[in-house]
Amino acid sequence: MYTKTRKNTVSVLFGGRFATLFLIMFLSFASSSAQTVTAPSGERTKSEQAAIEALGKDIDLVMKSKYADNALWGITIQSLKSGEVIYGTNTKKSFLPASNMKLITSALALVSLTPTFQYSTGLFTNGKFTKKVMTGDLIIRGAGDPTFGSTAMYPDKEPSSVFKQWVDTLLKRGIEKIEGNIIVDDTYFTDDIYPLGWAIDDAPFYYATQTSALSFADNVVSVSVAPNAQPGSRPFVAIIPETDYVERENTAVTIPSEDTSITPLTISRTMGGNEIAISGEIPKGSKAVFEQITVESPSLYAGTVYKEELQFAGIAVTGGVLTSRELKEKPQYNSLTHLGNIQSPPLPELLKVMNKRSNNFFAEQVFRTVAKESGGKGDWKTGADAAKKYLALIGIADDRFAIADGSGLSRMNMVTPDGIVAILRAMQRDAKLYPPFLESLPVMGKDGTLSDRLKGTAAEGKVFAKTGGLTGVRSLAGYCTDADGEQFAFCIITNNFTSPMKEITALQDSIALRLVNFSRK
Numbered sequence: 001m002y003t004k005t006r007k008n009t010v011s012v013l014f015g016g017r018f019a020t021l022f023l024i025m026f027l028s029f030a031s032s033s034a035q036t037v038t039a040p041s042g043e044r045t046k047s048e049q050a051a052i053e054a055l056g057k058d059i060d061l062v063m064k065s066k067y068a069d070n071a072l073w074g075i076t077i078q079s080l081k082s083g084e085v086i087y088g089t090n091t092k093k094s095f096l097p098a099s100n101m102k103l104i105t106s107a108l109a110l111v112s113l114t115p116t117f118q119y120s121t122g123l124f125t126n127g128k129f130t131k132k133v134m135t136g137d138l139i140i141r142g143a144g145d146p147t148f149g150s151t152a153m154y155p156d157k158e159p160s161s162v163f164k165q166w167v168d169t170l171l172k173r174g175i176e177k178i179e180g181n182i183i184v185d186d187t188y189f190t191d192d193i194y195p196l197g198w199a200i201d202d203a204p205f206y207y208a209t210q211t212s213a214l215s216f217a218d219n220v221v222s223v224s225v226a227p228n229a230q231p232g233s234r235p236f237v238a239i240i241p242e243t244d245y246v247e248r249e250n251t252a253v254t255i256p257s258e259d260t261s262i263t264p265l266t267i268s269r270t271m272g273g274n275e276i277a278i279s280g281e282i283p284k285g286s287k288a289v290f291e292q293i294t295v296e297s298p299s300l301y302a303g304t305v306y307k308e309e310l311q312f313a314g315i316a317v318t319g320g321v322l323t324s325r326e327l328k329e330k331p332q333y334n335s336l337t338h339l340g341n342i343q344s345p346p347l348p349e350l351l352k353v354m355n356k357r358s359n360n361f362f363a364e365q366v367f368r369t370v371a372k373e374s375g376g377k378g379d380w381k382t383g384a385d386a387a388k389k390y391l392a393l394i395g396i397a398d399d400r401f402a403i404a405d406g407s408g409l410s411r412m413n414m415v416t417p418d419g420i421v422a423i424l425r426a427m428q429r430d431a432k433l434y435p436p437f438l439e440s441l442p443v444m445g446k447d448g449t450l451s452d453r454l455k456g457t458a459a460e461g462k463v464f465a466k467t468g469g470l471t472g473v474r475s476l477a478g479y480c481t482d483a484d485g486e487q488f489a490f491c492i493i494t495n496n497f498t499s500p501m502k503e504i505t506a507l508q509d510s511i512a513l514r515l516v517n518f519s520r521k
Helices: 004-031 045-062 098-112 161-172 297-314 347-357 360-375 382-394 415-428 434-440 501-517
Strands: 073-081 085-089 120-125 129-130 131-136 138-141 178-179 184-185 220-226 236-240 247-251 253-254 266-269 277-280 280-283 289-294 321-323 337-343 464-469 473-481 487-495
Touching: 004 501, 045 085, 045 178, 045 501, 073 382, 073 415, 085 337, 098 184, 098 347, 098 360, 098 415, 098 434, 098 464, 098 473, 138 297, 161 337, 184 297, 220 277, 266 289, 347 360, 347 434, 360 382, 415 473, 415 487, 464 501, 473 501, 487 501
Parallel strands: 131 178, 138 184, 184 321, 247 277, 253 280
Antiparallel strands: 073 085, 073 487, 120 138, 120 337, 129 131, 220 236, 220 289, 266 277, 464 473, 473 487
């Protein structure tokens, strides 16, 4: 009966090609459930018991620091070899995880999509080619790809360069005019653009972009503001990509470099629109100020820039840019002419961007893709259902986690330290999924969000972990190796602190360093 129940769960969640995969995953994870093992002190040598007790006392002292004694701590440290928990506090309590949610999204994506998964964005037309004219519409069909024109994925490329292939396709046909529209199809996902629990004040900024099945350039524009040579004049404003999709209102002023009283320069976006507002003051001779600002309606943004690239190449477009949702009849792709695809790198490369740089946009796109591929509907609820069913397969009760998004920006997420460690252990025990999962994590003192932490210490290069941070929330979870070469999975979450986040970060780092220096001998 137990096996039958699991098969039914898998079939409902993933159906078809995912069912067999999940059965295999379940059987391999069965021995690594969320149940933890704490060895009785009588089974340890005296020196081993003393070492573990000393570790516990040191961690207890960290939590009693004046910077965090009013905070709530949750910690689980578990041996990957024996399953023994050598330290735990509030291990089954609920915590806001911040970006530790990306660990769940990563595991879920690797299991359900598989490491070979690639996104594909297609270009189609319902038109006819007659000499130098194409009569009909160009249709861009999105499928959730976060890397399409992404500077996060391709930092050395101009975002609009992603359209070069599709411009060249038409140039090679000798097309000089398109008598039709640019249609953008973003229906692979549902039409909601934000998950529950995001703060409206975050909406203009890069870490809270709108999501869309057709996204472009990380759904942001990059704005640079540089001082003018003449005090009293407007500073120079540059926007990348260069596009008329956004407008700018520059009321900022260049001031003399010797002025000490400065109204800070701000770069933001009007709510509900695509007008970039630049205000405040910037001293003459100072460095340019840079900000990434989100856009409204990302699919229209993509379509507009493609139209502009066509026109720049000498191809006139007589129509406008429309979404397929505005059409009376939806595109029937089997009857359309396929002009080309643009593929993303394989999933593991996306996860590196998502985890090492803690990229919220990539996380939400991947999360919604899992929802679409596994549940048939690309929304957050379906993604959360898929995540909870996956967690159940590795032994975590579905009422232990609350899942509102894939990135951790929502304050409606809840996890337990034991649950996070169970995911880490499940990944570590899968020979195929562990390498890409591990390689996606920041490395202490080396790269990603851990590049500047514990550099030059024993922890450098020995801790692979995901960071997380919101107001009153700091988290660190991953893997480390101690002085004896023993490997541990750990989760450290601190909630409800009122001290500066840098102080909590330092305390969590001290625990990681203590664990790296730990020895049972």
